[in-house]
Amino acid sequence: MKTLETTAQPEPGSRMPAGEPAAPAREPGYKWIALSNTTIAMFMAAVNGSIILISLPAIFNGININPLTSFQYLLWILMGYGIVTATLLLSFGRLSDIYGRVRLYNIGFAIFTAGSILLFLTPGTGDAGAIELIVFRIIQAIGAAFIFSNSAAILTDAFPPDERGKALGLNQVAALSGQFIGLLIGGILAVFNWRYVFLISVPFGVIGTIWAFLKLKEPAYQKRSRKIDIWGNLSFIGGLTIFLVGITYALLPYGSASMGWGNPWVITALVTGVLLLVAFPIIETRVSDPMFCMDLFKIRNFAFGNAAGFISALARGGVMVVLIILLQGIWLPLHGYSFESTPFWAGVYMLPLTIGFVVMGPLSGIISDKYGARWISTLGMVLVGISFLILAILPYNFSYLPFALALLIMGLGNGMFSSPNAAAIMNSVPPHQRGVTSGMMSTLVNSGFVLSMGMFFTIIVVGLTNAFPPALSSALAAVNATQLAPALSAIPPTGALFAAFLGYNPVQMTMTALSPALLATVAPATIATLTGVVWFPATLAGAFMPSLALSFYIGAGISFVAAVLCAMRGEKYVEEIDGTARTNGSGTDPQEVSGVNVK
Incomplete structure (x- = not known):
């Protein structure tokens, strides 16, 4: 063998x-x-x-x-x-x-x-x-x-x-x-x-x-003297942090856009993060103790x-x-x-x-x-x-x-x-x-x-x-409540999404802020439909x-x-x-991989 x-x-x-x-x-x-x-x-x-x-x-x-x-x-x-x-x-x-x-x-x-x-x-x-x-x-x-x-x-x-x-x-x-x-x-x-x-x-x-x-307890072989790779740590932690923060803020609305991918700060963060992460392996091949x-x-x-x-x-x-x-x-x-x-x-x-x-x-x-x-x-x-x-x-x-x-x-x-x-x-x-x-x-x-x-x-x-505004308008027309379209269209798509995520009905929250005069133009049965548990989920x-x-x-x-x-x-x-690359579980076949000297 x-x-x-x-x-x-x-x-x-x-x-x-x-x-x-x-x-x-x-x-x-x-x-x-x-x-x-x-x-x-x-x-x-x-x-x-x-x-x-x-x-x-x-x-x-x-x-x-x-x-x-x-x-x-x-x-x-x-x-x-x-x-x-x-x-x-x-x-x-x-x-x-x-x-x-x-x-x-x-x-x-x-x-x-x-x-x-x-x-x-x-x-x-x-x-x-x-x-x-x-x-x-x-x-x-x-x-x-x-x-x-x-x-x-x-x-x-x-x-x-x-x-x-x-x-x-x-x-x-x-x-x-x-x-x-x-x-x-x-x-x-x-x-x-x-x-x-x-x-x-x-x-x-x-x-x-x-x-x-x-x-x-610590195994004995872990005790050794080594230097901390400052530049490697800075490039990796800095690059990954900046990049992931950029991803996070890209999900926030920016100006009239529903997301922030066009935000100059987001673009700068993503580019900077990528450059630092690209620099990380280059740095690691050049420092004495990576x-x-x-x-x-x-x-x-x-x-x-x-x-x-x-x-x-x-x-x-x-x-x-x-x-x-x-x-x-x-x-x-x-x-x-x-x-x-x-x-x-x-x-x-x-x-x-x-x-x-x-x-x-x-x-x-x-x-x-x-x-x-x-x-x-x-x-x-x-x-x-x-x-x-x-x-x-x-x-x-x-x-x-x-x-x-x-x-x-x-x-x-x-x-x-x-x-x-x-x-x-x-x-x-x-x-x-x-x-x-x-x-x-x-x-x-x-x-x-x-x-x-x-x-x-x-x-x-x-x-x-792209799809929520027309879906909202169609759903309002179906229950004869088109007069509420301007008010309910103020619900942003991200607001609708995270209301769903958090278990809220944003229509109900929005209706409480409407004027009594506007609400008086809508039949009570229609208001009950809009604030119920079916209309908004079906619309969304x-x-x-x-x-x-x-x-x-x-x-x-x-x-x-x-x-x-x-x-x-x-x-x-x-x-x-001891440097041994063990064989597989059967104990009969050699490994299909070569070892590497890793310091």
Whole structure:
């Protein structure tokens, strides 16, 4: 039997022993301590990334903010968390390779908990309260970035190669199921008090932080002397931050335009961000101690795995938001649910997505431990693409069964992709590069999520801008209320979109501001129709569904591209400290990949 080998050399100043990590990383029972603690942290961080999607109406009411006139606050509360985590992950991963993954993970756990406490205690109301929420969310996001950038590396250190897929699978299940469960928890807690949305993380954060400081230990080979790559950090963090902020502000109206893509400041931010990101790999090949080793992209599983991870995140990152808009703004009201109750029920009706992922995530990790990630991750992304196609052909007043089936298939596909892909990436790099690898992997996924939301929102808002005004006029004529057209046409397409997202009826809000003389010209029955739970959702649906279908078709195409990248990753490959590239699970065939000397 032939095996392939690599020569992963220690870096200058490093103390990297030969063989597997020293104790305590392989002490009996330690791996389960690492798994349980990081799983709690990942779940908590993921829940807080999505819990706010459902609870935003209660939060805005709690701080006395009108969501229809505070679009900028809504976007930053919604997207700021993702922007901050995306920009810091790679730098934090590199710092963890220098100063210790467990140490920075513990600090992150504590920062995240502090941010949750501050959010619960938010003292201000109005604009001041909204700004405080954004700042405290940024603090929480900094802690989440430490957690996301180190969890996979800590697990890879703690588990042997033949169990990493299973461990990372459970961890990935916690992360992605947390995103979906956050919707349900947010809907339940927001009914009682919006502050409970943030309070729920505090006891888990306090216990988890103390537990992490007491029980998690650093592997011996991580202690080394290295310099911080200042220029690399500045170009990457600066470039990604400026670019993602530009994407965010492009979603805001500019002048008479419904979106800000023509805003000179947005254009400048996008161009500047791209230039800095282009400069980043050039800088990294010229500094003596780079923040990120570009030679890692010569490793086949690393390069194609991260490309597939980014592309898959681009396909599915905005799905959750547009599905919430579809459910809260259209489908649930048409099926008799009040606008106030739709946030909670949207979380309930999206449970098939969670169930599919929870079922398949750990199972796919076990399968990839034995057979590798190539074909199971490829099949997973094919299933995701098929689920997009099913969603694209559904009418707005669909039967729930095919919708639930599409969500279940999407959950199963994401479960088949996520944990095998993460295990393949982490297994492919030398142990002393696992922190920055975990950071790069999470950076690409989180950046893909933010870009995906920008892409999906742009497609839908552009479609609504063209289709909503004529749809509104036709719907008013159908109920003999054309005299209200000038007043109701003041509802901007973005206002209609985010009213649906937040579970509001903008027609009802607009009608309360109309003069009694104008309202007297409309029959009471017509007013009841306009402010009911059917007229606005049906009107919005006619303008919303074509652009929604287009976004789903684009999501399907991107998912199939990710499937192709998964198939190109090569066979199973595991790099360990001794430089050995392990054979696949059967133990009979050589690896189909060459090793790379990565310093």
